[in-house]
Amino acid sequence: MDPHNRAQDVLRCDLCEENVVQMHCDTCLVKLCKTCVGDHISSEECEDPKVVRFQSRKCVPVYPTCALHDSKRCEMHCQQCTVPICFICATSEKHAGHRFKNIVDIxxxxxxxxxxxxxxxxxxxxxxxxxxxxxxxxxxxxxxxxxxxxxxxxxxxxxxxxxxxxxxxxxxxxxxxxxxxxxxxxxxxxxxxxxxxxxxxxxxxxxxxxxxxxxxxxxxxxxxxxxxxxxNLSDDPVLTMPVFSTKRIVSVQLREMFGTLSDIVTKPTAITKVRLMETPVIVHRIATGYFHLYGVAFLDRIGIWATGDAQQIKLFDVNDKSIKKSIDTKLSGEKLVLVTNQGHLLYAGKGGRTIHIVKREQSEELISLHGWGVRDFCITSADDILVVMTSVNNGRETRVVRYHGREEKEIIQFESKEKPLYSVGGNSKYICENRNFDICVADRDACAVVVVSQGTKLRFRYEGNPSSLRKTEFKPKGIATDSLSNILVSDLDNACVHVVDQNGKFLTFIDCPRVRAWGLCVGLDNYLYVADNASGDVIKIRYLQ
Missing domain, CATH: 1.20.5 (Single alpha-helices involved in coiled-coils or other helix-helix interfaces)
Structure with a gap:
């Protein structure tokens, strides 16, 4: 028989390697011809030969060999030990009182x-x-x-x-x-x-x-x-040539004039090329004109909204620091503002009982609260609005409510039946959604950042970095997340920003000397924008590379 053509030949006996296979030993899985059956049965290689016609092979189960008794086959299965056993094992003290099951049934x-x-x-x-x-x-x-x-x-x-x-x-x-x-x-x-x-x-x-x-x-x-x-000849004619006045062409402005691509929403992907800088750098300051600055919200790659101690919300160019427009409106005391995924402006109305949306320069009421006051809100990747609020009458309850448009979809309030997630009383609560869909609340009264999963289960509480030599205890103010799913929290009293990963591990401080860091946002350009409450300036910081 040509070994190179073996795959095309008929099956041959494993013993003589010449005759055509007619029989099969289901015990040792050997193929046999009729002539070699007797030799196989009489040999000592197979202690319990079970020879059947080749067409009927596998009808008889091949029992595993016992791990403790090599000559025995396991025909039972111990339910307590979850292992195959032979008859000797079944009668031993090791398996005394155990329940057995026929291994064939299993x-x-x-x-x-x-x-x-x-x-x-x-x-x-x-x-x-x-x-x-x-x-x-x-x-x-x-x-x-x-x-x-x-x-x-x-x-x-x-x-x-x-x-x-x-x-x-x-x-x-x-x-x-x-x-x-x-x-x-x-x-x-x-x-x-x-x-x-x-x-x-x-x-x-x-x-x-x-x-x-x-x-x-x-x-x-x-x-x-x-x-x-x-x-008395006439004087020479006085001729003047016009001056061609060129306007400085800024590439960003030219790109904006040419046209821009709309933002796309994708599922978060792992980013490996971006990492934290060892020493963050303050790029520049944007003077807003506010005496006290409270909040910042990114519009696009070149525009950032700011709110302060005035009725106007102002839009600034983050590159040339010029003011692009302002909107007169009645704001809440905290001056809360953000931008939707479609580029519409949201702000909390005076008294903190309503949230308004600005479309095509027209403001309309979107959400109205009864018995609750808005403390902060954010837009999720699914275009929902997460609102952190406290009860108005006694201030004894704090909760997070998810809205889709005007519809209330979900309430997040308790860690367990009787244990609330957030501190009661006070007004200092700030919220954002991370890229892994965690809901992050900076709870100033509790001196902690409370992070809840998408399934509304408490993931962790970040209570500052105890190893740091800071002036006062950690009392978070503004909060934001970045493209690495890091959580950034402004520490107003210690003039810095804490950077924590999505699992609550402290990573680093971004020091902001002589700055009262209030509101935060991370732009599409991966820069951090800090609202300096003291100077009224927006601080642009590069902290990723």
């Missing part, structure tokens, strides 16, 4: 379980995955089409902008050409007049010389030189 149960698993894999899981794969193929194709269309739109818009710029350049060049032409014509006219005067002067000089050389007294007496008319 074997059959396992097989039935496997059959269910196979069925589930084939009929459910695989079908769903295949459907998902098909959808992904379609989405990839659709994505390619959408990106191509988007690229074409941007290219066409760019070409249109180029044409408009070229047209503007031509118009300015045409104006310059017209000015040049008029000026040249005036200079040529003046030159012609001057040349004519030169000819007349030469003629006058010639006449004077002729009279000077003459001895004719009468001629000399009657000739009068007329120099005066040549002295």
């Amino acid at each position: 074997f059959d149960e396992k097989k039935r379980e496997f059959e269910k698993k196979i069925k589930d894999l084939q009929e459910n899981i695989r079908v769903k995955r295949a459907d998902q794969a098909s959808k992904m193929e379609k989405r990839i194709a659709d994505l390619e089409k959408e990106c191509t269309a988007l690229l074409d739109t941007v290219s066409k818009h760019g070409e249109e902008l180029k044409r408009k710029i070229d047209q503007i350049v031509k118009e300015v060049q045409s104006e310059i050409e017209s000015i040049r032409k008029n000026h040249v014509e005036l200079l040529i006219t003046t030159r012609t007049e001057v040349q004519q005067n030169l000819t007349e002067i030469d003629r006058e000089v010639s006449s004077l010389n002729e009279t000077l050389d003459s001895n004719d007294i009468n001629k000399v007496f009657h000739f009068t030189p007329n120099n005066k008319i040549y002295k």
